[in-house]
Amino acid sequence: MTLTISGLKVSIREAEILRGVDLTVSAGHVHGLAGESGSGKTVTGLAVLGLLPHGSRTAGTIDLAGRDLLAMPAKQLNAVRGAEIAMVFQDPATSLHPMVTVGVQLTEHMRHHIGVGRKEARERALGLLAKVRIPSPETAVDRYPHQFSGGMRQRIAIAVALACEPKVLIADEPTTALDVTVQAGILRLLRGLCDDLGLAVLLVTHDLGVMSAVADEVSVMKDGLVVETGPRGQVLTEPRHAYTRALLESLPGDDHKLPQEER
Amino acid sequence: MTLLTIDDLVVEHRTPGRPLVRAVAGASLTVAAGEVVGLVGESGCGKSTLARAVCGLHPAAAGTITVGGHPVTSLGLRSRHRALTGAQMVFQDPYASLNPRRRVGAQIADGLRTADDRTTAPEDLLERVGLPRDFAERFPHEFSGGQRQRIAIARALAARPSLLIGDEPISALDASAQAHVARLMRDLAVESGAGLLFISHDLSVVRLIADRIAVMYLGKIVETGPTAEVWADPKHPYTRALLGAIPIPDGRGVLPTELPGDVPDPADPPSGCRFHPRCPLVMDVCLDREPEFGPVACWLHKPA
Numbered sequence: 001m002t003l004t005i006s007g008l009k010v011s012i013r014e015a016e017i018l019r020g021v022d023l024t025v026s027a028g029h030v031h032g033l034a035g036e037s038g039s040g041k042t043v044t045g046l047a048v049l050g051l052l053p054h055g056s057r058t059a060g061t062i063d064l065a066g067r068d069l070l071a072m073p074a075k076q077l078n079a080v081r082g083a084e085i086a087m088v089f090q091d092p093a094t095s096l097h098p099m100v101t102v103g104v105q106l107t108e109h110m111r112h113h114i115g116v117g118r119k120e121a122r123e124r125a126l127g128l129l130a131k132v133r134i135p136s137p138e139t140a141v142d143r144y145p146h147q148f149s150g151g152m153r154q155r156i157a158i159a160v161a162l163a164c165e166p167k168v169l170i171a172d173e174p175t176t177a178l179d180v181t182v183q184a185g186i187l188r189l190l191r192g193l194c195d196d197l198g199l200a201v202l203l204v205t206h207d208l209g210v211m212s213a214v215a216d217e218v219s220v221m222k223d224g225l226v227v228e229t230g231p232r233g234q235v236l237t238e239p240r241h242a243y244t245r246a247l248l249e250s251l252p253g254d255d256h257k258l259p260q261e262e263r
Numbered sequence: 264m265t266l267l268t269i270d271d272l273v274v275e276h277r278t279p280g281r282p283l284v285r286a287v288a289g290a291s292l293t294v295a296a297g298e299v300v301g302l303v304g305e306s307g308c309g310k311s312t313l314a315r316a317v318c319g320l321h322p323a324a325a326g327t328i329t330v331g332g333h334p335v336t337s338l339g340l341r342s343r344h345r346a347l348t349g350a351q352m353v354f355q356d357p358y359a360s361l362n363p364r365r366r367v368g369a370q371i372a373d374g375l376r377t378a379d380d381r382t383t384a385p386e387d388l389l390e391r392v393g394l395p396r397d398f399a400e401r402f403p404h405e406f407s408g409g410q411r412q413r414i415a416i417a418r419a420l421a422a423r424p425s426l427l428i429g430d431e432p433i434s435a436l437d438a439s440a441q442a443h444v445a446r447l448m449r450d451l452a453v454e455s456g457a458g459l460l461f462i463s464h465d466l467s468v469v470r471l472i473a474d475r476i477a478v479m480y481l482g483k484i485v486e487t488g489p490t491a492e493v494w495a496d497p498k499h500p501y502t503r504a505l506l507g508a509i510p511i512p513d514g515r516g517v518l519p520t521e522l523p524g525d526v527p528d529p530a531d532p533p534s535g536c537r538f539h540p541r542c543p544l545v546m547d548v549c550l551d552r553e554p555e556f557g558p559v560a561c562w563l564h565k566p567a
Contacts, residue, residue, distance in 0.1 A: 037440070149307070149525070150306060179305045179306055179464050180509050180519070181305055181504065181521070182305075183508065183510075183519070184508040184510075187519065188518050188521060191518060207510070208512035209511055209512045211512065212512040212513055212514050212515065213510035213517060213518050214516070214518065215516075232514050233515065234514075235514070236512055236513065236514030237513070237514040248512065
């Protein structure tokens with residue numbers, strides 16, 4: 001399934017956050033979305049899921065298999081998100097419910113969306129935990145999030161996102177809160193899931209190294225616009241847009257330059 | 264001049280009904296005046312416990328810590344020895360480390376009072392960390408994470424520290440603010456002639472600001488050296504694994520190398536070298552004898 005965003009504009013209160021974003025994420029591909037904070041990366045992800053703050057105004061289309069998600073009534077959208085489109089957030093410590101066992105968090109929306117029974121849901125949950133390589137799923141499923149390390153929690157959050165076998169996965173800075181050694185594992189997992197399940201992954205990250213490791217296509221955002229899109233190798237080695245060059249040059253290297261001043 | 268000397272420090276966490284955890288198990292480290300030392304390692308390796316011990320927030324079970332020649336004693340309920348206020352800490356989460364009910368200026372003034380500084384105004388410090396002077400009248404909730412961390416840095420600097428400690432001061436911040444706050448801490452510390460012990464799990468930022476780097480694994484410092492040298496030629500297998508896990512933006516799509524296994528339980532560390540169960544180059548000697556030397560605590564790099 002292909003996710004196509006065209007001419008997406010989003011205004012929150014009086015501020016124009018997105019000013020016409022075009023983006024295509026195809027099945028089996030990881031599309032990396034880079035840019036500094038405030039450029040609209042996260043808002044793009046939230047718009048796809050219909051999670052924009054109340055009172056936001058939108059224009060343009062977000063097309064998923066011939067349906068426009070922006071024009072969809074709330075009830076229909078509820079059936080799509082969580083089931084066909086899922087999201088992984090930056091911080092697994094806050095995206096998982098601290099007082100509910102891993103098993104319940106994995107099966108809750110599975111039972112709601114697919115309507116599977118309690119027993120089958122548990123079986124599926126065990127399978128998911130194994131898929132994201134959590135050791136001994138049988139005991140893990142009855143534990144609470146605080147009993148896991150940060151990397152394991154993010155694996156669980158990914159398992160929760162995959163519970164209803166979505167076609168599109170939006171990962172917003174999924175490894176930013178993790179150690180590099182753990183990050184390596186999560187990146188391998190994401191890449192593997194994308195290849196094995198044919199997921200379309202939109203990966204939002206500020207880390208061009210992460211981008212280079214897993215993304216097939218890369219888009220660079222600045223001030224609510226996509227300024228450059230292209231295959232990973234081209235964007236990262238022969239950037240056409242001046243801003244992409246500036247981003248690449250701002251990486252800690254021998255010259256010790258710093259990224260642009262924060263907002 | 265050596266500002267901070269940590270010698271064979273041991274810090275233990277005791278929880279009733281649980282086995283004793285040696286979070287820091289014999290670590291030695293020095294920080295000189297005007298020097299920036301980056302302490303890196305995976306979460307749970309004891310970096311933060313070490314920093315807290317330096318400030319007297321955790322008692323040392325064995326070993327010594329001296330700041331400017333004075334031994335650090337555990338922080339009492341009311342006051343601490345004057346000489347020890349020379350070590351100031353910037354904590355990880357500026358949402359928690361600033362008092363939400365007091366004005367920013369008043370909190371910075373606390374630091375000035377500690378240093379008996381009657382000439383500097385809180386506004387001057389705000390200016391030094393790159394914030395407008397009129398922020399002093401406002402409350403912490405009015406600011407973004409990056410601004411709050413700048414305020415926390417201003418408060419720490421107000422006490423005129425000879426040693427500034429940053430315990431993951433950038434990990435709660437937005438990605439684009441991280442490098443700035445790190446660079447700001449470096450510049451301010453070096454400018455005032457203080458030493459900086461900068462703790463972070465983000466190696467790319469440490470590389471940016473540290474003169475010297477210390478790599479910690481399971482309560483021990485396994486490698487120290489000048490940042491550029493360690494980066495160009497990491498010697499300890501753990502340092503290699505850590506640096507090898509950083510993805511490089513070369514556009515080639517190479518997935519970073521994964522370090523197999525998890526960090527062992529510090530309550531029950533492995534025998535011999537603590538890294539041996541995960542080490543790709545493990546030898547017989549590693550299983551039963553701990554490498555107790557530096558600058559690279561590995562049997563492959565035993566000093567002659």
